Amino acid sequence: MRLGFRLAAGLLALSSLPSLAAPDAPAGPAFVERFRAAAAGPGGAALADLAALPFLYEGRSLGREAFVAEAVPVLFTPSVRRCLQRAPAKPEGDRLVLWCKPYGFHLGPTRAGWRLIEFVADVD
Numbered sequence: 010m011r012l013g014f015r016l017a018a019g020l021l022a023l024s025s026l027p028s029l030a031a032p033d034a035p036a037g038p039a040f041v042e043r044f045r046a047a048a049a050g051p052g053g054a055a056l057a058d059l060a061a062l063p064f065l066y067e068g069r070s071l072g073r074e075a076f077v078a079e080a081v082p083v084l085f086t087p088s089v090r091r092c093l094q095r096a097p098a099k100p101e102g103d104r105l106v107l108w109c110k111p112y113g114f115h116l117g118p119t120r121a122g123w124r125l126i127e128f129v130a131d132v133d
Contacts, residue, residue: 053081
């Protein structure tokens with residue numbers, strides 16, 4: 010009987026431990042939906058709200074205003090914005106990547122929550 014009690018107590022203690030899964034596991038898919046909505050809208054302010062700033066672009070660190078003025082028009086063309094609405098979010102380490110030629114957009118956790126962390130050019 011004593012062994013049964015210890016086993017039950019041990020299982021109870023284990024069940025009260027936090028899950029080993031990332032505490033914000035649902036944050037990734039939820040952030041993808043926020044990112045899609047920002048990309049669907051005009052301009053770049055909503056995208057800047059979701060970017061990890063300063064954002065590295067063409068070898069320079071861009072603040073919010075420069076990100077909106079310089080990076081958004083080049084990276085988020087109308088065809089890329091349309092693609093982002095349906096592109097599957099593919100896991101890559103602790104990130105999710107949306108591929109819309111010619112770019113891959115890396116979304117991932119930061120100290121400020123999930124953000125657009127970087128992009129990569131998909132050159133064939």
